[in-house]
Amino acid sequence: MATAEQAHNALDQVKDSGSGRSAIEMGWIDQVRVIPPRAVIRLTLPGFAQSQRDRLAQEARQVLLELNGISEVQIEIGETASQGPIGQAGHGQSAEPQAIQGVRQIVAVSSGKGGVGKSTVAVNLACALAQEGLSVGLLDADIYGPNTPTMLGVADRTPEVSGNGAEQCIIPIESHGIAMVSMGLLIEENQPVIWRGPMLNGIIRQFLYQAYWGERDVLVVDLPPGTGDAQLSLAQAVPIAGVVIVTTPQKVSLQDARRGLAMFKQMGVNVLGVVENMTAFVPPDQPDRRYALFGSGGGEQLAMENNVPLLAQIPMEMPVQEGGNEGSPIVHSRPESVSAKAFKQLAKQVLDCASQAS
Secondary structure, eight states: OOOHHHHHHHGGGOBOTTTOOBTTTTTSEEEEEEETTEEEEEEOOOGGGGGGHHHHHHHHHHHHHTSTTOOEEEEEEOOOGGGSOGGGTOSSOOSSOOOOTTEEEEEEEEESSSSSOHHHHHHHHHHHHHHTTOOEEEEEOOTTSOOHHHHTTOTTOOOOEESSGGGOEEOOEEETTEEEEEGGGTSOTTOOOOOOHHHHHHHHHHHHHSBOOOSEEEEEEEOOSSSSHHHHHHHHHSOOSEEEEEEOSSHHHHHHHHHHHHHHHHTTOOEEEEEEEEEEEOOTTOTTOOBOTTOSOHHHHHHHHTTOOEEEEEEEOHHHHHHHHHTOOHHHHOTTSHHHHHHHHHHHHHHHHHHHHO
């Protein structure tokens, strides 16, 4: 008849997909009990490992059922780390924003609506800041549409986890001179993220406080579009140097961008300025021509209305889309292109505005 010690040893086969370490070693599986014919364990996962829950539970059940005399497995779900205090990546509220150790400045990139190229701006801004000689991190907080791993060419990689118990932290993936964490690294390619607000808050705070960012001059945060829990969580959690609002020139995009900008002002977050993306199409065979496919003047109008700078006007070029699909941002793949130069100028503008605000 199997013993608790044998069950514990068998569970050592159940591994974290990122670090390859045993779930037992990492403290994710504990309270192993054997009451023949039943084995009972507790599964407690940090927010960044929730995407592995079904697999870990299935593997644990399988190895236990192979033991002599075990015909039933009971898996209890423990209270996750995301329910702890804010400094431990919980979603409880804190009276004062808490800085991230080693991170000097946080710059958020937001948009009022999806489809305006916000993530493209965030990725290329981070890469351009790194080209300025800064140590840069990129947090993809767009939980429901985590595209950053694809844009940086690391969608097939899984981040490692270091430490044990409450000291566990996720190790960002290094690519194109920046360190990046994204929900896209922790889920299957076509797996949907169906989470309510508290779980969303918890994972964002874990990415902030339970990722090993090291010493970073700037952490760029790619927020989800709209005005919701993610924006509120970030504003309450950490001191932000400022937020960049991304819009396209047309009226519909402008209406949503106004709401997003007003929300950050209401929360007391410094608005660094506006980026007008997709300003005009530049044909590859006629680089001197410009076609304003989505109208013109929207970004400038939004900036003037709110007395903030128009930080950049980013044109539409085919290499921007190609670089995003191929995992090579345009500031790296085509540094002499019009768009790459615009992103590099944006990086300088953001640094200037953030330093003036601090």
